[in-house]
Each structure stands twice: as structure tokens, then as C-alpha cells.
Amino acid sequence: xxxxxxxxxxxxxxxxxxxxxxxxxxxxxxDPRVLFVMNLVLSTAFAAVVVYGLSYLxxxxxxxxxxxxxxxxxxxxxxxxxx
Numbered sequence: 001x002x003x004x005x006x007x008x009x010x011x012x013x014x015x016x017x018x019x020x021x022x023x024x025x026x027x028x029x030x031d032p033r034v035l036f037v038m039n040l041v042l043s044t045a046f047a048a049v050v051v052y053g054l055s056y057l058x059x060x061x062x063x064x065x066x067x068x069x070x071x072x073x074x075x076x077x078x079x080x081x082x083x
Contacts, residue, residue, distance in 0.1 A: 043074035 029035075047070035055062035 039078050040071070040075055043078060044068075044071040047071040047074055 044067065048067050051060060051062055051066045051070055054060040060066055
């Protein structure tokens with residue numbers, strides 16, 4: 001019986017620690033390098049879709065330069081909006 005009560009006490013102690021960790025994870029900002037890379041990748045993918053759509057409408061050429069330019073603009077705008 002005493003072994004079970006000790007285990008129950010251990011769980012209670014870990015429960016508060018787990019809650020603190022969950023709160024940290026929920027509100028953590030994350031590693032800025034990872035966020036920057038994610039922003040760059042997602043902006044590049046979105047820029048490729050936009051430039052492809054513009055090339056489909058014959059408004060712009062689908063090229064690496066156009067995609068890279070649009071990705072840099074999107075990355076900068078996203079950075080400015082989030083900070």
C-alpha cells in the first residue's frame with residue numbers, strides 16, 4: 001500500500017512539471033533560425049505558385065529570378081508583419 005501512495009505522490013509532482021512544460025511549449029516562440037527557414041521555404045513555395053499563375057495569364061515570365069524576387073519580398077513582408 002505504501003508503495004502505491006508513493007507512486008501517486010510522484011505523479012502529482014510530475015503533473016505540475018508537465019503542465020509547466022506544456023505551457024512553455026504552447027507559448028514558446030521557437031528557435032528563430034528554424035522560423036526563418038520555414039518562412040523562406042513557405043514564401044518560396046507561395047511565390048512559385050503566384051509567378052506560375054501570372055505566367056499562365058501571360059503577365060510575367062516563370063523564371064528563377066521572378067520566383068526568387070517574389071520570395072524575398074514575401075519573406076521581408078512576413079518578417080515585418082510578425083515582428
